[in-house]
Amino acid sequence: MTYFLELFFSGLTRGSIYALIALGYTMVYGSIGLINFAHGEIYMIGAFTALIAASVLSGWGLNPVLVLVLSALAAMIWAAAYGVTVERIAYRPLRQAPRLSPLISAIGMSMVLQNFVLLAQTPDFVPFPSLIPKFAFLAPYRDILGSSGLVILVTTAVAMLLLIFLIKGTKLGCAMRAVAQDKEMALLLGIDVDRVISATFAIGSVLAGLGGVLIASHIGQINFAIGFLAGIKAFTAAVLGGVGSVPGAVLGGLILGWTESFATGYVSSDYEDVFAFVLLVLILIFRPSGLLGRRVNRKV
Amino acid sequence: MSSGEPLLKVQDLGMDFGGLKAVRGLDLEVRAGEIVALIGPNGAGKTTFFNCLTGIYPPSAGEIVLNRPGQPPRRLNGLKPNRITECGLARTFQNIRLFPEMTVIENVMIGCHCRHRAGILGAILRPSAVRREERIIVEGSYRILAELGLAELADLAAKNLPYGLQRYLEIGRALATEPVILLLDEPAAGLNITETAALDACILRLREQRGLAIVLIEHDMRLVMRLSDRIYVMDHGELIASGAPAEIRANPAVIAAYLGEDDAA
Amino acid sequence: MRVAALLKRALFAALWFMFLTLPFLAVELNPGQPAVVWRGRNLLLVGVAAFIVFGAGGLLSRRWRRRREAGFVQASGPSLAAHPLACRVALIVLSLSALIFPLVFSSYQVTIMTTALIYVVLGLGLNIVVGLAGLLDLGYVAFYAVGAYSYALLHRHFGLGFWAALPVGAGLAALFGVLLGFPVLRLRGDYLAIVTLGFGEIIRLVLENWNDFSNGPSGIANIPKPGLFGLHLSLADEQRYLYYLVLVLALVTVLVVNRLRDSRIGRAWVALREDELACQVMGIDKTRTKLSAFALGATWAGMAGVLFAAKTSFINPASFTFLESAVILAIVVLGGLGSTVGVIIGALVFSLLPEYLRAFASYRMLIFGAVMVGVMVFRPQGIMGVRRRSYRGVAGGGDE
Numbered sequence: 001m002t003y004f005l006e007l008f009f010s011g012l013t014r015g016s017i018y019a020l021i022a023l024g025y026t027m028v029y030g031s032i033g034l035i036n037f038a039h040g041e042i043y044m045i046g047a048f049t050a051l052i053a054a055s056v057l058s059g060w061g062l063n064p065v066l067v068l069v070l071s072a073l074a075a076m077i078w079a080a081a082y083g084v085t086v087e088r089i090a091y092r093p094l095r096q097a098p099r100l101s102p103l104i105s106a107i108g109m110s111m112v113l114q115n116f117v118l119l120a121q122t123p124d125f126v127p128f129p130s131l132i133p134k135f136a137f138l139a140p141y142r143d144i145l146g147s148s149g150l151v152i153l154v155t156t157a158v159a160m161l162l163l164i165f166l167i168k169g170t171k172l173g174c175a176m177r178a179v180a181q182d183k184e185m186a187l188l189l190g191i192d193v194d195r196v197i198s199a200t201f202a203i204g205s206v207l208a209g210l211g212g213v214l215i216a217s218h219i220g221q222i223n224f225a226i227g228f229l230a231g232i233k234a235f236t237a238a239v240l241g242g243v244g245s246v247p248g249a250v251l252g253g254l255i256l257g258w259t260e261s262f263a264t265g266y267v268s269s270d271y272e273d274v275f276a277f278v279l280l281v282l283i284l285i286f287r288p289s290g291l292l293g294r295r296v297n298r299k300v
Numbered sequence: 301m302s303s304g305e306p307l308l309k310v311q312d313l314g315m316d317f318g319g320l321k322a323v324r325g326l327d328l329e330v331r332a333g334e335i336v337a338l339i340g341p342n343g344a345g346k347t348t349f350f351n352c353l354t355g356i357y358p359p360s361a362g363e364i365v366l367n368r369p370g371q372p373p374r375r376l377n378g379l380k381p382n383r384i385t386e387c388g389l390a391r392t393f394q395n396i397r398l399f400p401e402m403t404v405i406e407n408v409m410i411g412c413h414c415r416h417r418a419g420i421l422g423a424i425l426r427p428s429a430v431r432r433e434e435r436i437i438v439e440g441s442y443r444i445l446a447e448l449g450l451a452e453l454a455d456l457a458a459k460n461l462p463y464g465l466q467r468y469l470e471i472g473r474a475l476a477t478e479p480v481i482l483l484l485d486e487p488a489a490g491l492n493i494t495e496t497a498a499l500d501a502c503i504l505r506l507r508e509q510r511g512l513a514i515v516l517i518e519h520d521m522r523l524v525m526r527l528s529d530r531i532y533v534m535d536h537g538e539l540i541a542s543g544a545p546a547e548i549r550a551n552p553a554v555i556a557a558y559l560g561e562d563d564a565a
Numbered sequence: 566m567r568v569a570a571l572l573k574r575a576l577f578a579a580l581w582f583m584f585l586t587l588p589f590l591a592v593e594l595n596p597g598q599p600a601v602v603w604r605g606r607n608l609l610l611v612g613v614a615a616f617i618v619f620g621a622g623g624l625l626s627r628r629w630r631r632r633r634e635a636g637f638v639q640a641s642g643p644s645l646a647a648h649p650l651a652c653r654v655a656l657i658v659l660s661l662s663a664l665i666f667p668l669v670f671s672s673y674q675v676t677i678m679t680t681a682l683i684y685v686v687l688g689l690g691l692n693i694v695v696g697l698a699g700l701l702d703l704g705y706v707a708f709y710a711v712g713a714y715s716y717a718l719l720h721r722h723f724g725l726g727f728w729a730a731l732p733v734g735a736g737l738a739a740l741f742g743v744l745l746g747f748p749v750l751r752l753r754g755d756y757l758a759i760v761t762l763g764f765g766e767i768i769r770l771v772l773e774n775w776n777d778f779s780n781g782p783s784g785i786a787n788i789p790k791p792g793l794f795g796l797h798l799s800l801a802d803e804q805r806y807l808y809y810l811v812l813v814l815a816l817v818t819v820l821v822v823n824r825l826r827d828s829r830i831g832r833a834w835v836a837l838r839e840d841e842l843a844c845q846v847m848g849i850d851k852t853r854t855k856l857s858a859f860a861l862g863a864t865w866a867g868m869a870g871v872l873f874a875a876k877t878s879f880i881n882p883a884s885f886t887f888l889e890s891a892v893i894l895a896i897v898v899l900g901g902l903g904s905t906v907g908v909i910i911g912a913l914v915f916s917l918l919p920e921y922l923r924a925f926a927s928y929r930m931l932i933f934g935a936v937m938v939g940v941m942v943f944r945p946q947g948i949m950g951v952r953r954r955s956y957r958g959v960a961g962g963g964d965e
């Protein structure tokens with residue numbers, strides 16, 4: 001039973017990180033109908049920024065909790081900055097281009113970002129300081145859910161609530177939904193479409209950056225290439241839930257997290273990453289609209 | 301001309317999109333060499349009817365049977381679009397869908413595709429049979445382009461063709477599939493009066509020279525009245541009238557649903 | 566006034582990029598004590614570079630726009646492919662110099678050139694799938710792996726030689742192409758890209774983890790080079806022989822790909838890329854056409870894989886990562902989707918430049934990525950550009 005619970009919670013923590021990143025895919029897809037292939041890299045940028053910020057701040061002798069908060073903030077800020085820049089350089093000029101073009105430039109962008117970090121910092125894995133304090137009240141349940149797991153769960157829950165409020169309850173969210181439905185109409189109604197798309201990228205990137213910090217402090221080490229796998233898995237989560245649907249991304253993330261966790265726990269840990277890919281291939285083939293996505297019938 | 305079985309017989313055709321019944325209970329016949337017009341207000345379900353005929357949507361109800369002289373009748377519903385084209389139906393699109401990066405002649409050559417067989421090995425080894433086939437395709441395509449007055453522009457990318465000529469090219473591409481029935485979805489949309497008149501002549505010529513049956517969706521009433529042997533009128537997915545142009549012009553239901561508002565405008 | 570705006574933009578760009586790169590370039594993580602080392606000069610360099618690039622870029626684009634408005638530059642951009650004769654001459658010169666290459670240069674150079682030619686084959690093969698048929702295949706390297714492992718495993722277990730393994734490897738790769746093609750037939754472009762990527766990764770992960778089958782990450786060694794009528798060859802001669810084999814394969818690939826492109830099938834591929842639905846309605850069997858593109862592309866990757874295994878005599882899954890797919894894609898994109906000569910040039914540039922400019926080698930992937938973005942944004946038709954062929958001659962003088 002303990003083992004089951006351990007797997008359950010490890011799946012839940014993983015899954016909520018996937019969900020955080022998946023939200024970025026879903027939001028961008030919703031607004032410009034494009035798979036942001038470089039999104040995983042934004043997450044990596046977030047993790048690295050946090051690591052660097054934490055190293056600098058710790059060197060200055062700040063309190064660990066303060067360091068954690070500040071470096072998470074730095075991660076989100078820089079992730080957003082990179083996200084917006086990527087959109088500006090690699091996607092905006094290609095908005096009218098054939099569908100393959102932005103996809104290819106996105107792959108290029110992702111190669112640029114990975115290798116930029118590799119060259120500027122290091123090709124090796126670097127340890128990520130454990131900034132999250134050990135909570136005393138969790139001690140009896142340590143085998144089931146660690147304190148970093150708890151922090152991840154709480155943070156993702158709060159982030160998602162904020163996101164839902166942002167989309168449903170603010171003017172920006174309203175504009176985002178308008179742009180997602182009909183860009184030209186939105187433009188005619190006086191919405192600055194470019195601004196709204198930038199904002200969408202920024203918000204998605206903030207979530208990815210946050211995911212980066214959380215997972216890095218959970219796992220304890222990062223390198224320049226972590227974005228690839230995380231990106232694919234989060235994308236799987238987004239598709240599983242239905243690309244374009246916010247609750248879908250969360251649901252997809254959790255299902256994927258649990259699948260991985262139980263499959264590696266009970267079946268075999270050799271093929272940990274294969275499960276995600278197989279799941280991805282299966283959904284795309286059998287239900288490309290995902291669990292919560294609506295099936296769209298394109299008019300001729 | 302109107303002897304025996306009709307060439308195309310559509311019975312009780314229905315097409316649902318979720319709750320929306322875009323077409324229901326549609327009965328329609330096309331005889332050899334006939335020009336049939338399908339008219340109706342926007343959203344009446346005319347294009348949807350074409351989409352069902354050509355296999356883009358599988359109809360949710362009804363029968364579509366093609367009865368080519370000298371061949372056994374063929375049931376078309378449920379077939380894939382390319383099979384239906386092979387059977388002898390060809391269409392144009394309301395919102396032009398050419399292959400924009402390909403040249404004018406290549407667009408027509410694509411239409412020839414289904415009438416020829418050369419495969420991968422043939423393409424690689426290029427035996428004389430394949431070379432001959434290729435020559436037949438090119439010559440046939442040039443002939444079609446010449447017929448439509450596009451031969452001079454053969455090597456232009458389709459996307460660079462003026463709008464009006466793109467409509468002709470769509471017709472040419474459809475002709476290349478060697479159809480017995482040509483389905484034209486608003487061929488005169490966006491054309492000016494002179495261009496429409498030319499189109500008029502072109503459609504009649506196609507019927508004369510190729511013996512084609514033509515189904516024409518069109519909003520331009522003058523064109524419809526001039527060209528068609530019979531007219532079907534749709535509204536809200538249903539057939540509300542059918543008959544000779546004179547009858548349709550006088551039909552009060554049609555006037556109420558369609559002509560009335562058109563004339564008022 | 567205009568210049569002031571330009572300067573302001575460049576200044577803003579400089580500041581923005583300095584801000585972006587601040588954590589990565591100004592701070593260096595240090596495994597020892599102090600945990601970080603500051604290096605502010607880098608930041609300054611970035612700022613100056615961004616200022617110059619954006620300043621110059623702004624100036625150029627203004628001039629360019631003015632010229633375009635005046636009608637000097639065609640909107641679609643000039644195309645080198647507009648001179649078929651020049652292309653043919655270039656091709657002949659290239660082939661001749663390729664022929665004498667191993668007689669002139671050292672065996673080290675020959676090995677490098679062999680690798681470059683393998684990339685030519687891979688690029689041309691992928692060009693069928695991506696450039697002509699418009700199916701963005703991000704798992705292309707999987708077929709390459711299938712070819713390489715077919716040879717390695719067949720040799721190991723059944724003692725199969727190179728010449729027997731070549732068609733088997735190609736066939737197996739084609740089979741995998743069809744196997745992958747079937748389920749992805751219905752998928753739209755970007756989903757297809759992700760599924761193929763997933764497929765490629767699955768193949769690699771299986772090779773990595775299924776020890777009994779593939780010997781896992783440690784790979785398979787001692788794969789023999791092809792024999793030449795039982796003659797005993799020196800190492801250098803073996804390499805030269807292999808070079809010629811790859812060269813022949815590359816030439817055959819060029820020939821076949823060109824013929825395919827100009828054939829009924831090739832036109833169907835392009836039409837499929839342009840408008841899938843219209844293509845079907847014009848009587849083209851989408852399933853057949855897509856599968857044939859996948860299978861043919863995979864065939865070439867399979868053959869290249871067999872040659873790769875023979876060349877390196879050792880293979881492991883690390884040679885078949887997504888990165889490899891990305892490199893091949895970069896080659897095709899740089900050369901111009903659909904252009905044969907472009908892809909050849911792209912393959913040569915991408916595989917030779919890092920070898921001969923060592924300083925450049927570690928920036929290889931960074932530059933590849935930047936090139937992919939740059940080409941898509943500024944010159945989507947690639948370095949060569951693609952010009953559709955004219956059929957005036959073929960008609961046999963009937964019309965015109």
Ligand SMILES: Nc1ncnc2c1ncn2[C@@H]1O[C@H](COP(=O)(O)OP(=O)(O)OP(=O)(O)O)[C@@H](O)[C@H]1O
Pocket residue numbers: 297298299300317320322340341342343344345346347348349394
């Ligand atoms: N793929 C689809 N999914 C859902 N609804 C559709 C689809 N295609 C068409 N419809 C609906 O079916 C109805 C009929 O549309 P259709 O395009 O056939 O009209 P039409 O008669 O061709 O009109 P128009 O003269 O404007 O071309 C419309 O209400 C349209 O919104």
Ligand SMILES: [Mg+2]
Pocket residue numbers: 346347348394
């Ligand atoms: Mg219509």
